[in-house]
Amino acid sequence: xxxxxxxxxxxxxxxxxxxxxxxxxxxxxxxxxxxxxxxxxxxxxxxxxxxxxxxxxxxxxxxxxxxxxxxxxxxxxxxxxxxxxxxxxxxxxxxxxxxxxxxxxxxxxxxxxxxxxxxxxxxxxxxxxxxxxxxxxxxxxxxxxxxxxxxxxxxxxxxxxxxxxxxxxxxxxxxxxxxxxxxxxxxxxxxxxxxxxxxxxxxxxxxxxxxxxxxxxxxxxxxxxxxxxxxxxxxxxxxxxxxxxxxxxxxxxxxxxxxxxxxxxxxxxxxxxxxxxxxxxxxxxxxxxxxxxxxxxxxxxxxxxxxxxxxxxxxxxxxxxxxxxxxxxxxxxxxxxxxxxxxxxxxxxxxxxxxxxxxxxxxxxxxxxxxxxxxxxxxxxxxxxxxxxxxxxxxxxxxxxxxxxxxxxxxxxxxxxxxxxxxxxxxxxxxxxxxxxxxxxxxxxxxxxxxxxxxxxxxxxxxxxxxxxxxxxxxxxxxxxxxxxxxxxxxxxxxxxxxxxxxxxxxxxxxxxxxxxx
Amino acid sequence: xxxxxxxxxxxxxxxxxxxxxxxxxxxxxxxxxxxxxxxxxxxxxxxxxxxxxxxxxxxxxxxxxxxxxxxxxxxxxxxxxxxxxxxxxxxxxxxxxxxxxxxxxxxxxxxxxxxxxxxxxxxxxxxxxxxxxxxxxxxxxxxxxxxxxxxxxxxxxxxxxxxxxxxxxxxxxxxxxxxxxxxxxxxxxxxxxxxxxxxxxxxxxxxxxxxxxxxxxxxxxxxxxxxxxxxxxxxxxxxxxxxxxxxxxxxxxxxxxxxxxxxxxxxxxxxxxxxxxxxxxxxxxxxxxxxxxxxxxxxxxxxxxxxxxxxxxxxxxxxxxxxxxxxxxxxxxxxxxxxxxxxxxxxxxxxxxxxxxxxxxxxx
Numbered sequence: 001x002x003x004x005x006x007x008x009x010x011x012x013x014x015x016x017x018x019x020x021x022x023x024x025x026x027x028x029x030x031x032x033x034x035x036x037x038x039x040x041x042x043x044x045x046x047x048x049x050x051x052x053x054x055x056x057x058x059x060x061x062x063x064x065x066x067x068x069x070x071x072x073x074x075x076x077x078x079x080x081x082x083x084x085x086x087x088x089x090x091x092x093x094x095x096x097x098x099x100x101x102x103x104x105x106x107x108x109x110x111x112x113x114x115x116x117x118x119x120x121x122x123x124x125x126x127x128x129x130x131x132x133x134x135x136x137x138x139x140x141x142x143x144x145x146x147x148x149x150x151x152x153x154x155x156x157x158x159x160x161x162x163x164x165x166x167x168x169x170x171x172x173x174x175x176x177x178x179x180x181x182x183x184x185x186x187x188x189x190x191x192x193x194x195x196x197x198x199x200x201x202x203x204x205x206x207x208x209x210x211x212x213x214x215x216x217x218x219x220x221x222x223x224x225x226x227x228x229x230x231x232x233x234x235x236x237x238x239x240x241x242x243x244x245x246x247x248x249x250x251x252x253x254x255x256x257x258x259x260x261x262x263x264x265x266x267x268x269x270x271x272x273x274x275x276x277x278x279x280x281x282x283x284x285x286x287x288x289x290x291x292x293x294x295x296x297x298x299x300x301x302x303x304x305x306x307x308x309x310x311x312x313x314x315x316x317x318x319x320x321x322x323x324x325x326x327x328x329x330x331x332x333x334x335x336x337x338x339x340x341x342x343x344x345x346x347x348x349x350x351x352x353x354x355x356x357x358x359x360x361x362x363x364x365x366x367x368x369x370x371x372x373x374x375x376x377x378x379x380x381x382x383x384x385x386x387x388x389x390x391x392x393x394x395x396x397x398x399x400x401x402x403x404x405x406x407x408x409x410x411x412x413x414x415x416x417x418x419x420x421x422x423x424x425x426x427x428x429x430x431x432x433x434x435x436x437x438x439x440x441x442x443x444x445x446x447x448x449x450x451x452x453x454x455x456x457x458x459x460x461x462x463x464x465x466x467x468x469x470x471x472x473x474x475x476x477x478x479x480x481x482x483x484x485x486x487x488x489x490x491x492x493x494x495x496x497x498x499x500x501x502x503x504x505x506x507x508x509x510x511x512x513x514x515x516x517x518x
Numbered sequence: 519x520x521x522x523x524x525x526x527x528x529x530x531x532x533x534x535x536x537x538x539x540x541x542x543x544x545x546x547x548x549x550x551x552x553x554x555x556x557x558x559x560x561x562x563x564x565x566x567x568x569x570x571x572x573x574x575x576x577x578x579x580x581x582x583x584x585x586x587x588x589x590x591x592x593x594x595x596x597x598x599x600x601x602x603x604x605x606x607x608x609x610x611x612x613x614x615x616x617x618x619x620x621x622x623x624x625x626x627x628x629x630x631x632x633x634x635x636x637x638x639x640x641x642x643x644x645x646x647x648x649x650x651x652x653x654x655x656x657x658x659x660x661x662x663x664x665x666x667x668x669x670x671x672x673x674x675x676x677x678x679x680x681x682x683x684x685x686x687x688x689x690x691x692x693x694x695x696x697x698x699x700x701x702x703x704x705x706x707x708x709x710x711x712x713x714x715x716x717x718x719x720x721x722x723x724x725x726x727x728x729x730x731x732x733x734x735x736x737x738x739x740x741x742x743x744x745x746x747x748x749x750x751x752x753x754x755x756x757x758x759x760x761x762x763x764x765x766x767x768x769x770x771x772x773x774x775x776x777x778x779x780x781x782x783x784x785x786x787x788x789x790x791x792x793x794x795x796x797x798x799x800x801x802x803x804x805x806x807x808x809x810x811x812x813x814x815x816x817x818x819x820x821x822x823x824x825x826x827x828x829x830x831x832x833x834x835x836x837x838x839x840x841x842x843x844x845x846x847x848x849x850x851x852x853x854x855x856x857x858x859x860x861x862x863x864x865x866x867x868x869x870x871x872x873x874x875x876x877x878x879x880x881x882x
Contacts, residue, residue, distance in 0.1 A: 444631070445789040447642075449793060450642060450796075460657050473664060
C-alpha cells in the first residue's frame with residue numbers, strides 16, 4: 001500500500017495512484033519497516049520535507065539507556081498535555097518500563113499503531129507520535145492545542161429569548177454543542193475529509209431513526225464526490241453539493257446557532273459541521289425554514305405566528321415595493337386614489353429622472369452603505385449609517401434628485417429585506433428586486449406579474465437534495481402549514497414536516513393532559 | 519422517483535387552470551350577441567356537452583394508459599395516417615396557443631398599453647411560456663395549484679358587484695327559445711376548451727381510473743359554474759341595452775367600483791387575469807411541445823421549447839386588424855370544435871371498432 005493511503009472514501013482508486021506517484025520512493029508495494037529508530041523517524045518525516053515546526057524530542061530512559069522519540073508538530077499540539085500525559089508518566093515509571101505498562105500508564109488516548117502509512121495524517125491531526133525501539137509499531141496520543149474562543153452569541157442571528165450560545169471554529173466543540181442538546185444514542189456523527197491538501201474535516205450529523213436514509217445517502221454521495229486540492233470554507237462545499245448553483249436562492253440553511261441546528265435535526269434533517277468554521281449547514285431545507293427563528297418558539301404562539309406573517313409579508317415588500325412604485329408612477333397612476341395622485345405629482349414634478357433611475361440610484365446607495373458598514377468597526381459603522389442614511393437621504397431630496405416618496409419606498413424596502421432571519425435569503429431577496437424593477441419600468445403591472453410568475457415557478461421547480469423547495473405550498477401539504485405561515489402551539493405540532501419524509505412522522509407532543517376541559 | 523407523474527388532485531388544477539383563460543372577459547358579450555339574456559343557459563348547456571367529450575377523452579386514455587394522444591393516434595390509425603394526424607393535432611394545439619396570444623394581446627393593448635407594439639406584449643408571454651414548458655408536468659401542476667387561489671380573488675372582485683345588481687334584468691328567462699340557446703352554446707363550448715389538455719396530462723396522472731374521471735369532470739363543472747357566475751353577474755349588473763355596447767362587461771363593471779385604497783379595480787383584475795391567461799397558454803403550449811417532440815422524435819421536449827415559443831409568437835403577430843382577429847378566432851374555434859370536442863368521441867369509436875387496447879405497464 002502507499003504511504004498516503006487514508007481511510008477515506010473521497011479519493012477513487014485511480015487517483016490514489018496519481019497521488020502516490022509524486023512520492024515514488026515511498027511508494028512500494030512491499031514495504032519493509034526500517035530497522036532502527038532513526039531510520040523510522042526519517043521515513044516518517046520525509047513527506048514534510050524541512051518544515052521547522054515538526055519537532056522530534058528524544059527521551060532517554062534512566063534505567064536502561066533506551067531511547068524514546070516523540071514526534072509532533074509544534075504549532076498544533078498542547079505541550080502541557082505532552083508534559084503531563086507522556087513525559088511525566090514516562091519518567092515516573094522509567095525504572096520498570098516494558099511494553100505492557102507503557103500502554104497502560106501513559107494516557108487515555110494512547111493508541112498502538114502499526115500502520116506507518118497513517119503517521120502523516122496523525123501528525124496533522126495534532127497527535128504526538130511515540131517511537132520506541134520496537135520498529136514494528138508506534139504509539140499515538142491526541143494532544144490538540146485548545147485555543148477556542150467562547151461560545152458567544154452569533155452576531156447576525158441574535159434572539160431575544162432563548163439560548164445565547166453559538167458555534168465556534170472548532171469541529172469537536174461544535175459537535176459537542178449539538179450533542180449537548182440532543183442526548184440521544186440515535187444521533188449519528190460521520191466524518192469526511194475533503195481536500196487533497198487541506199484535509200478539511202466535515203461532520204455529517206443526523207438522527208438515525210428520523211432522517212430519511214435516501215437523503216443521508218444523497219448527502220454522502222455528493223460529499224464524497226468532491227475532489228479538490230483545497231476545500232477551505234463551507235461555501236466551497238455548499239457550491240459543490242447544492243442542487244442548482246444558478247439559483248439565487250440558498251438551498252442549504254447556514255446557521256451559527258446550535259439550537260436551530262438541533263431543532264432541525266429533530267425534524268429529520270441533516271447537519272453538516274465544518275472544521276474551522278462556525279457555520280453549520282442544514283439540508284434538505286425548504287423555503288420556509290429560512291423564515292423560522294428560534295425566537296418564534298419561545299414567544300407565545302399567537303405572537304410567534306404574527307412574527308411569521310410579518311416576515312413572509314416582508315418577503316413581498318422587499319421584492320416588489322420599489323417595482324410597484326415604479327409601475328404605478330410610470331404607468332398606472334389611475335390605480336391609486338386621486339388625492340394621493342396629486343401628492344405624488346407634486347413630489348415628482350421637479351425630478352428630472354425617470355422613476356427607474358431614481359429607484360436604482362437609491363437602492364444602490366443603500367447597498368453601498370450596507371457593504372461599507374459590514375467591514376467596519378461598529379463605532380465607525382454607525383457613523384457611516386448616519387452619514388449615508390440621514391445626510392444622503394435628506395440632501396438628495398433637497399437637491400431634487402430623488403423624490404420624497406421614493407426615499408420612503410426605498411427605506412421600507414431596505415428594512416423589509418433585513419427581516420429574514422437568514423443572511424443568504426436576505427441577499428437573494430435584495431438581488432431579485434432589481435430585475436423586478438426593470439420589468440416594472442418596461443411593462444408595468446404586467447411585467448411584475450410575469451416576473452412573479454417566473455419567480456414562483458422557479459421556486460416550484462427548485463429542489464433541495466431531492467425534496468421540493470417550495471413545500472408545503474407547492475406541493476401543498478395542509479398539515480405542514482402549522483410551522484410555516486403560523487407557529488402553532490407546541491401541543492399542536494404532532495407531526496414532523498412531511499416534505500422531508502422523516503422515518504418517524506409523528507412527534508408525540510402529548511402535553512397538557514392534565515387539562516381536562518379541552 | 520419519477521418526476522413526471524402528477525397526482526389526480528393535481529390534474530384538477532391543471533384542467534381548471536387550462537380551461538379558465540381569455541374567455542372570462544369577452545364571453546358574456548359574445549354569448550349575449552347570440553342568446554341575449556339567456557346566454558348563461560347556453561353556457562350551462564355547453565358544460566353538459568363538454569362532459570360527453572370528457573367522457574370520451576377519459577375512456578380513450580383509459581384504453582391506452584400512460585400514453586398521450588400523440589402516442590395513441592398512430593396506434594388507432596396505423597403508422598402513416600397516425601403521423602399525419604399527430605401533425606394535425608399538434609398544429610391544432612399550436613393554433614390554440616396562437617389564438618390565446620392574439621386575444622390576450624387584444625385585451626392588453628386595449629386596456630393597459632395603448633401604444634406598446636403588439637409583438638412586445640406577445641413575445642413577453644411567449645418567452646415566459648418557453649421557460650415554463652421546459653419543465654416537467656409535475657412542476658407545472660404544482661405551479662397551477664399555487665396560482666389557483668388567485669381565482670378566488672377574482673371571484674370576490676366580481677362578488678362585489680352584488681352591491682348593485684338588478685335581478686329583473688335576467689327576466690324573462692328562456693325568451694329566446696331553445697334553438698337560440700343551443701346555438702349560443704357553440705361559442706360557450708369554445709370558451710370552455712382546456713379540458714382537452716387531459717389528452718396529454720392524463721398520461722402522467724397517477725390514481726385509479728374512476729378518480730381521474732371524477733377529477734376532470736369536477737374541474738370542468740367548477741369552471742362552468744365559475745363562468746356561469748360571471749355571465750350571470752354581468753347580465754344582472756348591466757341592463758340588456760348596455761351590454762351591447764360593452765365588449766368586456768367584466769372590466770367595465772369593475773371599472774365602476776372604486777375603493778378607498780384602490781381606485782381602478784379593473785387594472786388589478788387584469789393583472790390577476792393575466793396569470794389565468796398565462797396558465798392556459800402554458801398548458802396548451804406544453805401539449806403542443808409534446809406533439810412536436812413526438813413528431814421530431816426528440817429525446818426531451820426541452821429542445822423544441824424555444825423554437826416553438828418563437829414560432830407561436832411570430833404567428834400571433836400576423837393578424838393586424840380587428841376583423842382579421844375575428845376571422846382567426848372564428849376558424850380556430852371551428853377546428854377546435856372538431857378536433858377537441860367531437861373527434862375524441864370518433865377516436866374512441868374507432869378504437870372500439872378496431873379493438874385497440876393496451877394493458878397498463880407498471881413502471882418502476
